[in-house]
Amino acid sequence: MTKRTSTADQLLVRQMNMALLLDTLRLAQSTSRARLAAQVGLNRSTVSSIITELLEMGLVCETELQASKNGRPGMLLELNPNAGCALGVDINVDFIGVVLADFTMNVRWRRHVRSNPEAPERVILDQALALTSEALTECDRLGLRQLGIGIGVPGLVDEESGVLRFAPNLRWRNVPLREMWARRFNLPVYLENDANAALLGEHFCGVARGVDHLFYLNAGRGLGGAVMVDGRLVRGASGFAGEVGHMKVESQGRECGCGRRGCWETVAGQRAVAVRVAERIAAGEKSDLLSDLSQGDLESLTFAAAVEAAEQGDQLACEVLEEIGGKLGMGLANLVNVLNPQMVVLGGALSLASPFLLPEVERVIQEKALPELRQGLRVEASANKDDACLIGGVAMVLTRLLREPTLVRSAPVAA
Numbered sequence: 001m002t003k004r005t006s007t008a009d010q011l012l013v014r015q016m017n018m019a020l021l022l023d024t025l026r027l028a029q030s031t032s033r034a035r036l037a038a039q040v041g042l043n044r045s046t047v048s049s050i051i052t053e054l055l056e057m058g059l060v061c062e063t064e065l066q067a068s069k070n071g072r073p074g075m076l077l078e079l080n081p082n083a084g085c086a087l088g089v090d091i092n093v094d095f096i097g098v099v100l101a102d103f104t105m106n107v108r109w110r111r112h113v114r115s116n117p118e119a120p121e122r123v124i125l126d127q128a129l130a131l132t133s134e135a136l137t138e139c140d141r142l143g144l145r146q147l148g149i150g151i152g153v154p155g156l157v158d159e160e161s162g163v164l165r166f167a168p169n170l171r172w173r174n175v176p177l178r179e180m181w182a183r184r185f186n187l188p189v190y191l192e193n194d195a196n197a198a199l200l201g202e203h204f205c206g207v208a209r210g211v212d213h214l215f216y217l218n219a220g221r222g223l224g225g226a227v228m229v230d231g232r233l234v235r236g237a238s239g240f241a242g243e244v245g246h247m248k249v250e251s252q253g254r255e256c257g258c259g260r261r262g263c264w265e266t267v268a269g270q271r272a273v274a275v276r277v278a279e280r281i282a283a284g285e286k287s288d289l290l291s292d293l294s295q296g297d298l299e300s301l302t303f304a305a306a307v308e309a310a311e312q313g314d315q316l317a318c319e320v321l322e323e324i325g326g327k328l329g330m331g332l333a334n335l336v337n338v339l340n341p342q343m344v345v346l347g348g349a350l351s352l353a354s355p356f357l358l359p360e361v362e363r364v365i366q367e368k369a370l371p372e373l374r375q376g377l378r379v380e381a382s383a384n385k386d387d388a389c390l391i392g393g394v395a396m397v398l399t400r401l402l403r404e405p406t407l408v409r410s411a412p413v414a415a
Helices: 003-028 035-038 044-057 121-141 178-186 194-203 264-268 270-282 289-293 303-313 317-337 354-368 385-403 405-410
Strands: 061-068 074-078 085-091 095-103 107-114 148-152 156-157 161-165 172-175 187-194 212-220 223-229 343-348 378-381
Touching: 003 035, 003 044, 003 385, 003 405, 035 044, 044 061, 044 405, 061 121, 085 121, 085 194, 085 385, 095 121, 095 385, 107 121, 107 317, 121 148, 121 172, 121 178, 148 178, 148 194, 148 385, 156 187, 161 178, 161 187, 172 178, 178 187, 187 194, 187 385, 194 212, 194 343, 194 385, 212 317, 212 354, 223 264, 223 317, 264 270, 264 317, 270 317, 270 378, 289 303, 289 317, 303 317, 317 343, 343 354, 343 385, 354 378, 385 405
Parallel strands: 085 148, 148 187, 212 343, 343 378
Antiparallel strands: 061 074, 085 095, 095 107, 156 161, 161 172, 212 223
């Protein structure tokens, strides 16, 4: 082995140990050098040397003194929230969201604006770029390093090239989003399908923390899924795995945004709630509250309004949400039989209606999934709720930096 090879191997091992210490600190939140060394199985001198480097890089900070077993006070360590900020961007069908979060996932700034899905692609993208620019201006004002941008979009994403290949509900094709953001802001940019992004956020800092076999169901305008096996996203041969909203569940159903009929999202997505309410009122049922909340146009009833009505005790709203829960449960039971996850997470708008959906979802899964495959299964609402994709965007950036902390050296620091 040459000296150059030996040095490269040593540097690789050191970077791996650095990443291990950072991730352990992230999970522990606050700990001592001695406890950190014992937890990761490295000797104290190695840990001390790496921690000194991480302190110099500004990724770790020392906090209050803590008495040790020998009576000597020692400093506690934790990730430095002021190490920098990462952006999460959610370009959805009818809104754009951006959050700015620090190195410990504290949200320092957020914006959420409505967008018109019928507007030209360029108009919506300009809105999203402008919000990103606002967020980076705030990062500069805070005096923090700009660490990167994570973007989630509702469609088929070519993660390798950073191109949105197809977004059915936006009707966009072949949009080079990563290149557009990287060229404009000169920062690392990560692009994911919105469900994948939401799953990554939930795994990083949500109900799925520590869960490595996971199915995440995301509800925006449609339904999207994300799968994690052994702690890794399942992407599929072409990188587009997870489009569960387009599973065909009815031979002659309603038309879907993808152009086909009878997709799962047409019977179990947000729009299905408004459709079912309108159908049942047309059949003679009544709900003054739902009529008021929709201003008389029941077909435009929002999912949020239906949930609000249910929370106020409206019987029709409660029954329709329960019905949708059953449709969700049926599809999820099939997915449980295929994937055998430890946990199913309902995300996006579904998490807002979890008190009405979860009981029926769980009942149907218990009834329809094979006993051996549902044993020990947990069904949870997303902790990140409708911010899940945004938090996932931040998690994409921070996960990369925690794995390769030396990348932070090149991150620009605000003047």
